[in-house]
Amino acid sequence: MKLSFSAADEQFREEVAHWLQQNLQGEFEPIRYRGGPGDEHMFHHERHAWEQRMAQGGWTCVGWPQQYGGRGCSIEQQVIFFEEYARAGGPGRVGHIGEGLAGPTIIAFGSEAQKQKYLPGIVSGKELWCQGYSEPGAGSDLANVKTKARFDEAIQQWVINGQKVWTSLAQEADYCFVLARTDPDSRAHKGLGFFLVKMDQPGIEVRPIQQMTGTSEFNEVFFDDAVCAADDIVGAPGEGWKVAMGLLGFERGVSTLGQQMQFQNEFNEIVKIAKSNGAAQDPALRQRIAKAHTELKIMRYNAMRMLSGQSGGDGALQREALIYKLFWASWHRELGELAMDVLGPQSQILEAAPYQLSRLQAMYLFVRSDTIYGGTNQIQRNIIAERGLDMPKEPRL
Amino acid sequence: MEFVFTDEQNMIRDTAESFLQEVSTSAAIRDAMATERGYDPALWQTVCTDLVWQAIHTPEDCGGLGLGYVELVAMQEQMGRFLFCSPYFSSVCLGINALLVAGSAQQQQQYLPEFCAGKTATLAFAGAAAAARGGRWDVATVDATFTTQGEHYQLNGSYEFVTDGASADYLILAARDAASQADEGIHLFIAAADTKGIERELLPTMDQTRKWARIKLNNVRLPKASMLGDESKAAERNGAQSLAVILDLATIALAAEQMGGAQQLLDMTVAYSKERNQFGRAIAGFQAIKHKAADMMLRVEVARSGVYYAACVAEESLQALQAGTPVDRAALQEAASVAKAYCSDAFFKNAGEAIQIHGGVGFSWEYDVHLYFKRAKASEQFLGTGAWHRERLAALLLDGEGVL
Ligand SMILES: Cc1cc2nc3c(=O)[nH]c(=O)nc-3n(C[C@H](O)[C@H](O)[C@H](O)COP(=O)(O)OP(=O)(O)OC[C@H]3O[C@@H](n4cnc5c(N)ncnc54)[C@H](O)[C@@H]3O)c2cc1C
Numbered sequence: 001m002k003l004s005f006s007a008a009d010e011q012f013r014e015e016v017a018h019w020l021q022q023n024l025q026g027e028f029e030p031i032r033y034r035g036g037p038g039d040e041h042m043f044h045h046e047r048h049a050w051e052q053r054m055a056q057g058g059w060t061c062v063g064w065p066q067q068y069g070g071r072g073c074s075i076e077q078q079v080i081f082f083e084e085y086a087r088a089g090g091p092g093r094v095g096h097i098g099e100g101l102a103g104p105t106i107i108a109f110g111s112e113a114q115k116q117k118y119l120p121g122i123v124s125g126k127e128l129w130c131q132g133y134s135e136p137g138a139g140s141d142l143a144n145v146k147t148k149a150r151f152d153e154a155i156q157q158w159v160i161n162g163q164k165v166w167t168s169l170a171q172e173a174d175y176c177f178v179l180a181r182t183d184p185d186s187r188a189h190k191g192l193g194f195f196l197v198k199m200d201q202p203g204i205e206v207r208p209i210q211q212m213t214g215t216s217e218f219n220e221v222f223f224d225d226a227v228c229a230a231d232d233i234v235g236a237p238g239e240g241w242k243v244a245m246g247l248l249g250f251e252r253g254v255s256t257l258g259q260q261m262q263f264q265n266e267f268n269e270i271v272k273i274a275k276s277n278g279a280a281q282d283p284a285l286r287q288r289i290a291k292a293h294t295e296l297k298i299m300r301y302n303a304m305r306m307l308s309g310q311s312g313g314d315g316a317l318q319r320e321a322l323i324y325k326l327f328w329a330s331w332h333r334e335l336g337e338l339a340m341d342v343l344g345p346q347s348q349i350l351e352a353a354p355y356q357l358s359r360l361q362a363m364y365l366f367v368r369s370d371t372i373y374g375g376t377n378q379i380q381r382n383i384i385a386e387r388g389l390d391m392p393k394e395p396r397l
Numbered sequence: 398m399e400f401v402f403t404d405e406q407n408m409i410r411d412t413a414e415s416f417l418q419e420v421s422t423s424a425a426i427r428d429a430m431a432t433e434r435g436y437d438p439a440l441w442q443t444v445c446t447d448l449v450w451q452a453i454h455t456p457e458d459c460g461g462l463g464l465g466y467v468e469l470v471a472m473q474e475q476m477g478r479f480l481f482c483s484p485y486f487s488s489v490c491l492g493i494n495a496l497l498v499a500g501s502a503q504q505q506q507q508y509l510p511e512f513c514a515g516k517t518a519t520l521a522f523a524g525a526a527a528a529a530r531g532g533r534w535d536v537a538t539v540d541a542t543f544t545t546q547g548e549h550y551q552l553n554g555s556y557e558f559v560t561d562g563a564s565a566d567y568l569i570l571a572a573r574d575a576a577s578q579a580d581e582g583i584h585l586f587i588a589a590a591d592t593k594g595i596e597r598e599l600l601p602t603m604d605q606t607r608k609w610a611r612i613k614l615n616n617v618r619l620p621k622a623s624m625l626g627d628e629s630k631a632a633e634r635n636g637a638q639s640l641a642v643i644l645d646l647a648t649i650a651l652a653a654e655q656m657g658g659a660q661q662l663l664d665m666t667v668a669y670s671k672e673r674n675q676f677g678r679a680i681a682g683f684q685a686i687k688h689k690a691a692d693m694m695l696r697v698e699v700a701r702s703g704v705y706y707a708a709c710v711a712e713e714s715l716q717a718l719q720a721g722t723p724v725d726r727a728a729l730q731e732a733a734s735v736a737k738a739y740c741s742d743a744f745f746k747n748a749g750e751a752i753q754i755h756g757g758v759g760f761s762w763e764y765d766v767h768l769y770f771k772r773a774k775a776s777e778q779f780l781g782t783g784a785w786h787r788e789r790l791a792a793l794l795l796d797g798e799g800v801l
Contacts, residue, residue, distance in 0.1 A: 001406065001467050002399055003709040271794060280795040283788075290787035293794060293801070294735045295699070301400070302702035308400035320702060323695040378688070385687035388694055389667045392682035 005076060013080045019057050020088040028053070028091075035092030036262050037332075038366030039359060041215045044172060047094045051125035061099050061123050068107055068115060069123035075307045079257060086261025093258065097169065098122040098129035102177055105247045106196075109234050118196060121174070130173035132164040132197070132221060133244065140379050142179070143189040143241065147223060149180040151237075157227045158195060160203070163220065166373070170206045170219040173199050178223070179244050182237035188396075192240030196232045203227060213365045214355040256328065257303055260296075263332060266363055267296055270339050279342040288338050295331050302327070322388045326380040329370040336364035400705065402471070409468050413475040416448065421479035423765050429482035430605035430768075434564045436482045444483065445515035451489050452513035454715070455497070459509035466646070466715060470653040470708035477657030480606050480768055484517040487561035490650035491643070492518025495569040498646070498718060499585050499625040499639035508567070508587065517564065520647075521556035521612050522571035522640060528557055534644065534781040536571075536637045537579045541614055543572040543586070550586065550624065552617040558779065562610030563599040565590055569625070570614070571640055584636035585625040592617055604775035606768060642714065642724060645733040648780045649707040652736035655744040655776050656700040662744075662751040662769050663693045669755055680754075689750050696743035700736075707736035727793060727800045734786035741777040741786075748773040 005013070024032060028050050031043045054060050063078045064070020073081060093099070103122045106114050121127030138144040147162025160180055170176065176197050183191030199206070203226030208216035235243045274280040274289060306321045339360045340347040351358050357365070371377045385391040402410065420440060429436050444450050454469045455461020469489070476485060493512050496505050512518060524540030527533055541554025552572050556562070568590050574582030588595065594617035600609045626634035667690055670681035680686050710732035714724045748770040752759035759766045777783065793801045 001402060001705060001709055003706070003713070271799070275795060275799075280791075286791035286795065287784060287787050289794065290738070290790040293790055294703075294738050294787065297731070297735050298699050298703040298706070298739060301706035302699060304400040305702050305705065319694065320698045323691075323698045326691070326695055327699060381688040381691035382684070384691035384694055389663075389687075389690055391667065391671070391687050391690060392679060394684065 005080065009074075009076050009080060012077050013084060016059075016081050016084040017088065019059065020084060020090065023053055023057065024050075024088055024090060031091040032089035033091070033265060033359070035094070036266070036359070036363065037092075037370075038213050038215075038357070038362030038364075040092055040169070040217045043091065044094065047091050048125070048128070048172075050091060051093065051095045053125075055123060055125035060095060060125050061103060064099075064103065064107065064119075064123070068103075068119050079304065079307070082257040082261050085258065086265055089265070092262070094128055094169075094172070095122065095125055096258070097131055097173075098127065098175075101131060101247055102129040102175070102196075105177070105194075105243060106234065108246055109194075109243045111231065111234075113231055114196065114234065118175070127174040128169065128172055130167050130170045130176045130199075130221075132167055132170075132176045132178035134166045135163060136165055140376055142244070143192075145179050145181060145192065147178065147180040148184055149178075149182050149193050149195060149233075150184075151182075151230070155227070156230050158193075158230065158233065160195065160197065160223045160226045160228070162223050164223070165220050166209070166218045167206075167221045168218045170199065170221050171208060171216075175199060176204075176221065177234075177247075179240055182233075182240070186238075189241035191238055192244070193237045194234040194240040194243040195228050196234065197226060197228045201226060212368070213357060213362055256324065257307075260299055260303060260328070263296060263299070263328075263335070266335060266339070266360070267292060269360065270335070270342050274342045277342070277344070277346075279344070285338075285342060288334075288341070292331070292335055292338055295327075299328055299331065319388055322384050325375060326377055326384065329374075329377060329380075332370045333367045336367035340364050402467075406468055406471055409464075410471040410475060412448075413450070413472050414478075417475050417479040417481050421481040426480050426482055426606060426765075426768065433599060433608075435561065435606070435608040436484060436564075441483055441517075442515055444485070445513070449513070451485060451493070451515070453489070455493055455509050455513055456505075456719075459505050460513040461509065466649075466712040467705070467708045470650060470704060470711075473650045473653035474657035474660075474704070477654030478661040480658070480661075480765075480772060482606050484519075484561045484565065486607075486647075486650065486654065487519035487565060488512060488517045490647045491520035491560065492565070492567065492569060494646045495520055495585060495625065495639075495643050496587075497715065498643050499636070500587075501625070501627040503627075504587070504622075504625060512567075516566045517561065518567040518569065519559055519561045519565040520569045520571070520643065521559045521562060522644075523557050523559075524554065525557065532778055532782060532785060534785065536583060536640050536644070539571045539573050539583050539640070541570065541572040542575040543584065544575060546618075548621055549618045550621070552586065552614045552619060554614050556612040558600075559610045559612050560779070561608055562612050563597045563608060568595070568612070571636065572614075580637040583640060584634065585639060586619055586623045587625060588617065588619055588623060592619070594618070602775065604771040606772055607775060638726075641726070642718075642729065644780065645729045646711050646714070648733040648737045648786075649704070649711045651776060651780055652700075652707065652733075652740040653704045655737075655740035655773070656697065656704045658769055658772060658776075659693070659700055659740070659744045659747040660697045662747040662766070663690065663697055665766065666690065666693065666751045666754045673756075686754060689754060693747045693750055696747055700740045700743045703736045703739045707732040731790065731793060731801055734781075734790045737781060738783040738786035738790070741781075741783040744769075744773040745777050 031046045034043050035047050061070040062073040062081050066072040135145050149158050149160045152159045178195045178197050182193040203224050205222040207220045210216050279285045302320050309318050386393050452461040453464050457463040523538045526538040543550045543552045568588050570586045594615045596613040598611045602609050671679050673680050714729045717724045751766050758764045
């Protein structure tokens with residue numbers, strides 16, 4: 001066990017920092033520190049342009065293997081990359097669903113043709129993705145999806161009908177990965193398929209949902225005879241659950257590192273405010289600030305442990321990985337409350353009418369969703385107890 | 398950067414685990430805690446001569462194994478898990494650390510081989526101020542004094558809450574120049590516990606698995622060579638700084654013990670919940686129980702991450718000392734406080750939940766849960782509660798320029 005980075009890694013750090021300093025300026029100056037939680041709708045076009053600038057420098061998909069257009073960075077280098085990115089105030093990445101979720105799934109489970117077709121668009125920062133899992137009747141109980149996919153022999157395409165909900169960034173996405181039932185008579189996690197679907201087609205309608213922040217980051221997506229090609233299914237019909245679960249593994253993996261650095265920026269801002277408005281002298285707030293600091297530090301070590309360690313032979317998550325989502329989500333929710341309490345009554349005054357939130361206000365509201373999406377805190381606890389502690393499974397009716 | 402145990406570290410941990418599982422049984426703990434000494438001396442000799450655990454991070458040229466702090470922390474974790482009643486923490490994490498941090502080469506050569514052979518030691522530093530305001534554990538609490546009298550020092554004063562203070566063979570004593578205040582004028586001395594004028598009083602403690610004592614010094618005369626550090630470099634001797642580093646190192650080792658205890662509580666509790674049936678099924682199947690257990694596991698894993706990181710920082714600090722380069726004090730303080738703040742709360746919360754999930758038997762003397770519950774509070778109070786360490790972090794973060 002050792003902490004220090006090698007000389008080669010430190011050189012890599014300089015390379016990253018230098019590139020960011022050279023590029024994250026001029027036209028991109030306004031988007032520094034923007035586009036984080038609760039701010040995801042802001043500066044979309046500028047951030048999309050930034051994603052492509054990153055691609056030109058070879059800084060998208062840094063953890064992917066080189067054969068798929070990635071940079072093939074070691075875990076250490078990925079840690080360094082995300083640290084420097086946050087230090088430089090790098091904006092929220094519009095490509096993160098493609099880079100962190102869709103791409104790794106296609107690399108792990110996709111065919112050669114799918115890799116050729118979809119990965120380059122993610123690497124170049126041009127094509128954006130969204131995640132079509134949840135439905136009105138399938139939230140925590142994801143296996144209850146009702147959206148149907150039927151293979152039409154006449155047109156030799158899959159035809160999809162149904163409704164997805166809470167689909168983040170669907171309004172901006174070029175593609176959606178959709179979990180749908182290939183066997184109409186099946187139940188639960190049997191008989192599902194995992195589809196790669198083009199958003200720009202007559203059979204798809206996206207309707208924004210306004211969230212408590214007043215903005216619309218997520219949407220309802222209606223599929224009315226939407227189509228995708230015969231070979232746009234990942235894995236075989238009936239294997240969709242396996243693919244979807246593999247993806248949730250990635251969701252808890254390396255892609256959280258960037259987010260953690262984002263947390264550090266938020267925390268630093270809170271500390272700065274506390275020092276300037278006197279909250280830093282309040283004993284109770286000092287305790288809470290120090291607690292947030294303690295747990296943020298440990299969150300980083302926990303991520304390093306998670307990334308250094310091997311998963312079990314059966315691909316099962318190690319204990320430190322199993323608890324990670326519950327830990328960071330609960331921590332972040334508390335950070336939101338801390339931000340408001342450090343700001344005091346000033347926290348209640350908006351930046352502008354009708355409902356323009358400051359970055360910390362948006363964060364404070366947005367964190368209420370951290371403990372809901374990607375498996376609610378209750379579902380996380382069920383998973384920890386059942387997989388980590390081998391306690392009895394929840395009854396299923 | 399690598400954040401997993403090496404094969405060798407895994408082996409050390411596994412050996413400790415299987416040995417302690419065998420010897421630190423419920424019956425053995427209860428026998429040991431009923432004695433004044435608080436441990437079984439024959440078993441301690443076995444630990445020292447057959448397993449040489451207490452020599453783990455002492456350099457080889459002083460009779461030790463020359464391993465690092467990560468290995469030490471791996472041992473501490475297992476001792477905490479099995480509530481091993483022994484002078485390991487006081488002798489190794491306080492005594493040996495004190496010599497490694499503050500002792501001159503000659504003092505190390507003189508004492509460490511003895512410690513490695515099984516002589517016990519502890520550190521006495523906290524004066525009356527340690528009891529005030531919910532507990533203070535900083536260097537400034539030292540209120541014992543020394544004066545120079547020809548070729549001797551004369552020490553007077555008293556110490557509170559000295560771990561294994563009544564049984565240790567050697568005492569490391571912190572004392573200040575009578576005219577000094579705060580962090581000034583503090584030095585460390587080593588003395589045989591039976592030196593004339595040292596009075597030791599065993600304090601009855603709620604946690605019986607670790608003994609505390611009050612120590613009084615009445616005109617204790619110690620030779621010049623008893624002051625830790627190199628006499629020829631007297632100007633560089635900074636007892637306060639050494640003491641602070643020793644306390645941070647000990648704090649990290651204590652946090653490891655707490656984490657081990659929290660882990661054991663989780664394991665005991667989950668096992669019990671699978672055996673205990675109510676309403677026609679194992680209580681482990683009730684979601685309210687599952688969720689409590691999941692939170693307990695979260696606390697254990699988070700604690701573990703904090704402790705392993707702190708162990709690496711401690712290791713770097715000891716290496717710096719050996720190389721004669723400066724210790725990164727802020728990094729060490731931060732790592733120690735992060736680990737102790739989190740582990741103190743985690744251990745205590747897990748202990749409380751363990752009682753709740755065990756129901757009535759958890760409240761009984763017969764089941765071991767209360768032993769952990771009591772140890773949890775004692776360890777939380779010792780060397781600074783979570784709140785005390787958070788305040789220390791807050792000062793580093795928020796006051797002045799902020800060094801973190
Ligand atoms: C900001 C945001 C973005 C999102 N983005 C996407 C996206 O891009 N794509 C996508 O597919 N989905 C997305 N989601 C949806 C998200 O995955 C679901 O909201 C989540 O899975 C919970 O489902 P639900 O909202 O239907 O709540 P429900 O499942 O109805 O849960 C309601 C309450 O019941 C509890 N509960 C449910 N089952 C159990 C149980 N077995 N034991 C104990 N308690 C239980 C839950 O914990 C919760 O407290 C997003 C959600 C949010 C808030």
